[in-house]
Amino acid sequence: MEYFLVAVLRVRASRARLTAAVLVLVMLSGCSAPVALSDSDRRLQVMTTTGILADLVRNVGGDRVVVDSVVPDNADAHVYEPTLRDVRNIVYADLAFSNYLLLEAQNVIKTLDANLRAGVPSISLAEGASKYAAEIIPLVEDVSLDTIWLGLRVQGTGAEYQANRSSDVLLSATDVSGPGELVAYLTESFGNPDFYINSTDGFDATNGFRDDTATLPPDAHTHMSWAFTKPGVYRLSLKAQLRVAHDARPIDLGNQTFTFAVGVDPHSISGMAAPTVLSAGHADLAIDMDSRRFSIYADPHGGGDVHQEVYDPATTVIEVPNKALKEVPSGTGYRFLGRPGERVHQLPQAVLGRHVHGEIDPHLWQDVGNAQAYVELIRDSLTEADPQGASEYRRNAERYLADLAALDAYMSETIASIPPANRYLVTTHDAFAYLAHAYDIPVAGFVTPNPATEPSLADRVKLTETIRNLRVRAVFLEPNLKARSSTLVEVAKEQGVAVCAIYGDAFDDTVRSYVQMMRFNADSLKKCLAR
CATH class of the missing domain: 3.40.50.1980 (Nitrogenase molybdenum iron protein domain)
Structure with a gap:
C-alpha cells in the first residue's frame, strides 16, 4: 500500500475532495497490493501521458496491451491536473510512456513517477527516440516584442544532489525595493492571474516565502508578466532552493539581487558604473544548480534560445521603458495592479497559459518521421516487457510503420x-x-x-x-x-x-x-x- 499512499501525499492540498476520495478508496480496498496479471490475461497494462502516445502504443501493442492515458482528449497536456482515476491506472501499470522534454505539466510527471510500482519501466519517448534517428530541433522563441521578454530559468543537472525530473527548484522573492509595487504573475488559459511574486502583501519568511515562490523542474524555464506600479529603480532579491524529493529538506542554492530601471534612464543608476542594459529579446533570471550561481541568461538580439549569453546580475540592468506602459483592464481580476484605466509599466508574458519548457521543442510527432522513431522505441520497449509477444509487436510495428511512411508522403505532397x-x-x-x-x-x-x-x-x-x-x-x-x-x-x-x-x-x-x-x-x- 506504500506506493498508493504516495498518491495521497502528492495531491495538492487545495484539492480536498480528491484527497478524501483517495482515502475512501484505500479503506475500501484494504492494504493489499494490486493483483498481478493472471496466466489467462497476458495483456500488458500500459500507461501513457497523452492520447497521441496512447494511439501509437495501441497500434504496436494490438490485442496484447490495454492502454490508458493520463491526459484525456480535448485537454491541454501543458496544464492538466491528474485525477484519482489517473492515480489508480498508474498504480496498476506494467509499463509507462511519457513524451517528456517538459511537454507535460510537472504534476503529470510527478504523479506518474511517484505511483508506478518499483521496477516498472518508464520510457521518455522524445528523449529515447533520438537513438532511432528522430530529428531533434531547439525551441526557438522569437515573437518580436517591443520590450524584453523576461522569465525564470533553472540550469544544470543537479547530479551532485541526485536531482531527477520529479525534483523541484524553488525560486523565492525575499525582498523588493522601489517606489511602487512589483508583481510577477502568470496569466492562465482563461485569463486568471496566478502570482509568483507579489510585493503588495509583503514577504513572509515565517512561511518559507511560499506565497512568493515559483517552482520549476530541472533544466526548464517559464514565462510570466512583470508589472511595476510606479516609475523608478527596483531591486528584487531572489533565493533558490533545490528539493530533490517531495519530503526532502530543501538544499540552499544561493541568493541574488536583480536591478530594474522602470521608465527611467538605466545608465544613471546610483552605484552602478557603466552597467550592461538589457532592453529587448528573450531573457531569464537563472539559477545554475551545479555552480549555485545566479545569472541573467539572455538573447538581447532575438532568436530565442539559440544565441543566449550569460550576464552578471551585479552589473546588469533590465530596462522597462515607457513604451511598456499599459492600462489596467476593467473588471476585478486585475485590481492588484490598480484601478481600471490606470497605467502601469508591464513586461509581457508573451505566451498565454502555464508554459514551462526546456531547450528542445517537445512536439516531435508533428514530423511523421519522428513518430516512426517513437514507434520503433515503443516496439522494443513492449518486447522487453513482454518477450513472448515479440513477434506480434514486430508485425504490428512493420504494418504501422508502412502506414506512417505513406502518411509522411501524403503530408509532403499535400503541403507542397x-x-x-x-x-x-x-x-x-x-x-x-x-x-x-x-x-x-x-x-x-x-x-x-x-x-x-x-x-x-x-x-x-x-x-x-x-x-x-x-x-x-x-x-x-x-x-x-x-x-x-x-x-x-x-x-x-x-x-x-x-x-x-x-x-x-x-x-x-x-x-x-x-x-x-x-x-x-x-x-x-x-x-x-x-x-
Whole structure:
C-alpha cells in the first residue's frame, strides 16, 4: 500500500475532495497490493501521458496491451491536473510512456513517477527516440516584442544532489525595493492571474516565502508578466532552493539581487558604473544548480534560445521603458495592479497559459518521421516487457510503420501543392516547429504577444500588418485552445482571413487517431492556404 499512499501525499492540498476520495478508496480496498496479471490475461497494462502516445502504443501493442492515458482528449497536456482515476491506472501499470522534454505539466510527471510500482519501466519517448534517428530541433522563441521578454530559468543537472525530473527548484522573492509595487504573475488559459511574486502583501519568511515562490523542474524555464506600479529603480532579491524529493529538506542554492530601471534612464543608476542594459529579446533570471550561481541568461538580439549569453546580475540592468506602459483592464481580476484605466509599466508574458519548457521543442510527432522513431522505441520497449509477444509487436510495428511512411508522403505532397507565396502558418500555440521544418511551411506567428491585458492598438496593428504584408490566407486554431484566441479571430475576420482548424497536442470527437490528425492538418492547410 506504500506506493498508493504516495498518491495521497502528492495531491495538492487545495484539492480536498480528491484527497478524501483517495482515502475512501484505500479503506475500501484494504492494504493489499494490486493483483498481478493472471496466466489467462497476458495483456500488458500500459500507461501513457497523452492520447497521441496512447494511439501509437495501441497500434504496436494490438490485442496484447490495454492502454490508458493520463491526459484525456480535448485537454491541454501543458496544464492538466491528474485525477484519482489517473492515480489508480498508474498504480496498476506494467509499463509507462511519457513524451517528456517538459511537454507535460510537472504534476503529470510527478504523479506518474511517484505511483508506478518499483521496477516498472518508464520510457521518455522524445528523449529515447533520438537513438532511432528522430530529428531533434531547439525551441526557438522569437515573437518580436517591443520590450524584453523576461522569465525564470533553472540550469544544470543537479547530479551532485541526485536531482531527477520529479525534483523541484524553488525560486523565492525575499525582498523588493522601489517606489511602487512589483508583481510577477502568470496569466492562465482563461485569463486568471496566478502570482509568483507579489510585493503588495509583503514577504513572509515565517512561511518559507511560499506565497512568493515559483517552482520549476530541472533544466526548464517559464514565462510570466512583470508589472511595476510606479516609475523608478527596483531591486528584487531572489533565493533558490533545490528539493530533490517531495519530503526532502530543501538544499540552499544561493541568493541574488536583480536591478530594474522602470521608465527611467538605466545608465544613471546610483552605484552602478557603466552597467550592461538589457532592453529587448528573450531573457531569464537563472539559477545554475551545479555552480549555485545566479545569472541573467539572455538573447538581447532575438532568436530565442539559440544565441543566449550569460550576464552578471551585479552589473546588469533590465530596462522597462515607457513604451511598456499599459492600462489596467476593467473588471476585478486585475485590481492588484490598480484601478481600471490606470497605467502601469508591464513586461509581457508573451505566451498565454502555464508554459514551462526546456531547450528542445517537445512536439516531435508533428514530423511523421519522428513518430516512426517513437514507434520503433515503443516496439522494443513492449518486447522487453513482454518477450513472448515479440513477434506480434514486430508485425504490428512493420504494418504501422508502412502506414506512417505513406502518411509522411501524403503530408509532403499535400503541403507542397500549396503555392510557396501562400505557405505561412499563424497559429494559437507554438507547437508546430517540426511541421514547419519537415514540410516547408514557415510559422509566421501565434496569437498576441501580451495576453495579460486587453490587446493594445499597437498589438492589433502589428498582427494586422503581419497578416496583410505576408498576404496570409488563413489563421489556424487548435480546437482545444479556442478560448485563448479571441484577438487572432477578431483580426482575421477584420482582414477577411479564414479561420481554420489544426491539431497539435490532443484529439477530440472529430480526430481520434494520430494518422487521422496529421491527414486532417495537411488537408486543412491545403484547403485554407491554396485558394
